[in-house]
Amino acid sequence: MPLANTPTSVPVLVDAEKCIADKGCTVCVDVCPLDVLRISEDTGKAYMKYDECWYCMPCEADCPTNAVTVTIPYLLR
Amino acid sequence: MQSDARMDEIRDGLSEVECDVLVLGGGTAGPMAALRAKKKNPKATVILLEKANVKRSGAISMGMDGLNNAVIPGYATPEQYTKEITIANDGIVDQAAVYKYAENCYDIIQELDRFGIRFQKDENGEYDVKKVHHLGTYVLPMPNGETVKKALYRQLRRERILISNRYMATRLLTGPTGRVAGVIAFNTRTAEFIVVKAKAVIMCMGAAGRLGLPVSGYLYGTYENPTNSGEGYAMAYHAGAALANLECFQINPLIKDYNGPSCAYVAGPFGGYTANSRDERFIECDYWSGQMMQEFYQELVSGKGPVYLKLNHLQPETAEHIEDILHKVERPSRGRFHENRGTRYAQSMIEMHISEIGFCSGHSASGVFVDDFARTTVPGLYAAGDMASVPHNYMLGAFTNGAIAGEDAMGFADGHDFESFDAGDVAAEQTRIMAPTTREDGLPPNQIEYKVRRFVNDYLQPPKVTAKYEIAQRRFAEIRQDAEERMMVRDAHELMRAAEVWSILDCADMAAYASLYRTESRWGLYHMRADYPERDEDNWRCHVLLSKKDGEMHCEKRDVAPYIVPISDEEMGAYYRQRITATA
Known part of the structure; x- marks a missing residue:
């Protein structure tokens, strides 16, 4: 039984222009309680890898360049 | 920093470390337990193991807008508070732990104040405590409540607590006599296992918040921080500890769909209240209890629902001031939720609902059974915060009982050597966890x-x-x-x-x-x-x-300890008379 790829719209958005993960910053990845953010190997920028968000906002509050925006997950918006 | 692909790669492996006192969970109770243990014996080793990152973990990752249960001399007494909680919990309370909390929490407020966390004072410099509960006055706003976690983290660094982030504990290790010997955990980014041997272990692992499913159907849209998935309860159970009154579920009033707190405690002192669809008040008191939730539920299913948080009768500046508090700390994304729906507190009522079920003594009473020293029934094992059985203890209870646990656990560690354990238990646990x-x-x-x-x-x-x-x-x-x-x-x-x-x-x-x-x-x-x-x-x-008895689930009755603070039958009924008679 192979696994399907069911798409979801993720609530955490990262502005690639502002994100400095490619310069070594990992703040948003570090602080997330659910550990859902990662740095992309392709772009060097942070992104939401797992759609498991409590919309709690440390990633946004602690980002040194204001690159992260937390929106409300669509299912409860 | 590992690159993306390496980061979640399964590597396996096993290492072993040891410490005098091990604290599991770095949210609210955990940091205070670790600090207090270290303070009692500065030469001892204290490890704080955390599934997420101590900087932003637990129920108060973004902070807290106030204390819900501050017992401050001149405003409330330990006797009064103990009475209040006993009544709110239908009499099923071992008062010693509640009384001890009430006696100690003022010292903890002052300690938090020294950490840089401020509490609201009036023009005379006195604590500006508000009345929300049925009988007494206990609610104290925190003007810089968003700084709580940062302040705690500074203290942990200063006291050189050894912090291990991103380790998920899965089982306690116990010795031949049943005493705690340590814990097995794995790194959530590499799957590498670690055994932490400890003379005493304090569990501060939060509520079981991912039990019921929120109405949205989104697995992580829970009332509690969904990182708190009930490991504390499960691990205590498998280690043979007793758990108290799990049938006393946590069900909370909340903002529908957003599924976060509606904060009647914040709005109440300004004149906000819970209303039905006819704009009518239907409960006397917004303090949470099972009886209050019963009335809330009745209203929801009666045809007079939905139920609302009503603020639109207040002066617009007042409603905006409440928005300002609620949209800044604890759950700040609440403002975005309302913005999406065009809801302004000054203009329209806010639809409420009841939460999914969970275990959480912070708001109700279901937890690992502890005495007034935060000791569980397993020697050397302690529990504090939302997962321990001291009822209605909220954030200040987590801090206070965490401190009590830290102090007593270090006393225990000072008097004992390491307990032995069976290496076979470690191997079996690795096999169990790695099976998928x-x-x-x-x-x-x-x-x-x-x-x-x-x-x-x-x-x-x-x-x-x-x-x-x-x-x-x-x-x-x-x-x-x-x-x-x-x-x-x-x-x-x-x-x-x-x-x-x-x-x-x-x-x-x-x-x-x-x-x-x-x-x-x-x-x-x-x-x-x-x-x-x-x-x-x-x-x-x-x-x-x-x-757990002989591998099976088992229940038994245990007498409520004789009351320290006597309560008359008349007083005992206070919380049963919740419904406003005019609308009944």
């Missing part, structure tokens, strides 16, 4: 979790019906078998989710078992049994302790 990594094909943890939690809603949500509970038990057993035989994961992150599935299943089973055992109704909606609708003081004015 050995399959090429199968069921992903998110689907198994969804199914358990959907059945929790279908069958365990009060009113509790015996026949529905028995169906739930059968469904849970089937799902457990599915998980044992077919759960599969592809990386270390998913392995964490798989390990959480076991905690959720254990908690679901405990919720069902404890609820069926208590054949009466008590605590309002929290334990409303349709087949036994009356409170039965003759047979059930007692605790129910659940524990």
